[in-house]
Amino acid sequence: MNKKQQELLIVGNWKMNPPTMGNARKLFLDIRERVSKRATNVQVAVAPPLPFILELSKLSPTGRIQLGAQDVSFEDGGAYTGEVSLQMVKSVGVTFVIVGHSERRKMGETDIVIQKKTSLVLKQKMQAILCVGESSRDKAGSYFGVVEEQLRIALQDVSNTQVRNLVIAYEPIWAIGTGKTPTPADVYEMKLFIQKVLADRFDRSVVKKVAILYGGSVDTKNAEPLLIEGQVDGFLIGGASLRTSDFTKIIDTAKLYAHGKTS
Ligand code: PGA
Numbered sequence: 529m530n531k532k533q534q535e536l537l538i539v540g541n542w543k544m545n546p547p548t549m550g551n552a553r554k555l556f557l558d559i560r561e562r563v564s565k566r567a568t569n570v571q572v573a574v575a576p577p578l579p580f581i582l583e584l585s586k587l588s589p590t591g592r593i594q595l596g597a598q599d600v601s602f603e604d605g606g607a608y609t610g611e612v613s614l615q616m617v618k619s620v621g622v623t624f625v626i627v628g629h630s631e632r633r634k635m636g637e638t639d640i641v642i643q644k645k646t647s648l649v650l651k652q653k654m655q656a657i658l659c660v661g662e663s664s665r666d667k668a669g670s671y672f673g674v675v676e677e678q679l680r681i682a683l684q685d686v687s688n689t690q691v692r693n694l695v696i697a698y699e700p701i702w703a704i705g706t707g708k709t710p711t712p713a714d715v716y717e718m719k720l721f722i723q724k725v726l727a728d729r730f731d732r733s734v735v736k737k738v739a740i741l742y743g744g745s746v747d748t749k750n751a752e753p754l755l756i757e758g759q760v761d762g763f764l765i766g767g768a769s770l771r772t773s774d775f776t777k778i779i780d781t782a783k784l785y786a787h788g789k790t791s
């Protein structure tokens with residue numbers, strides 16, 4: 529297996545879990561303890577619920593575990609009850625934002641809203657993890673069109689310079705939390721397709737640097753084939769990121785892969 533040059537990115541999306549600050553602190557400390565201090569080619573990140581972020585950022589002062597927000601408003605501030613701005617999350621240690629997760633799309637977030645959020649995050653030089661993915665697959669392959677359209681709209685206002693901070697998470701909706709996953713070959717095919725769509729819009733030299741993650745029922749068993757055959761640059765992990773031993777096992781798999789040690 530070829531040694532992987534690019535850094536891999538393993539992101540835990542905690543969603544609306546765990547229930548309390550105490551539980552969140554424990555989960556974070558358990559992960560921190562098991563994520564080696566040694567420099568590796570794997571960047572570990574978690575996106576906890578917003579109320580927990582400030583305290584967790586104090587537990588990771590060196591940024592060994594990056595902290596992200598699961599969502600952010602596209603407005604800068606003002607009379608928007610319940611919303612949280614990018615500046616606010618940045619001020620408590622957030623370095624990346626998940627944008628357009630399918631669970632938010634299901635709650636009514638439109639492609640245009642996702643476009644505004646993606647532009648805002650990238651304009652502020654923060655990392656945006658843009659989620660795309662089809663709800664089902666058909667033999668005719670129309671799901672490629674779905675992903676293309678999501679990318680086209682979300683990235684409409686993004687420049688070549690800004691795209692450097694973009695990460696794409698390919699998350700087929702039918703695979704999220706279901707235990708089902710596409711084959712590694714399917715994931716690789718989609719990765720190539722996403723790169724082609726990006727290359728139609730941005731310089732090839734920048735496109736090569738855009739990490740493409742896979743998300744949807746990633747676990748300790750499928751992580752390795754998805755990295756090796758799927759050739760993804762990391763994972764966006766829901767359920768398994770709440771189980772320390774599973775999450776850290778996946779990180780260890782990524783470390784082995786990043787160092788070219790797996791066969
Ligand atoms: P899952 O969630 O790993 O539980 O399928 C992934 C996600 O929704 O990002």
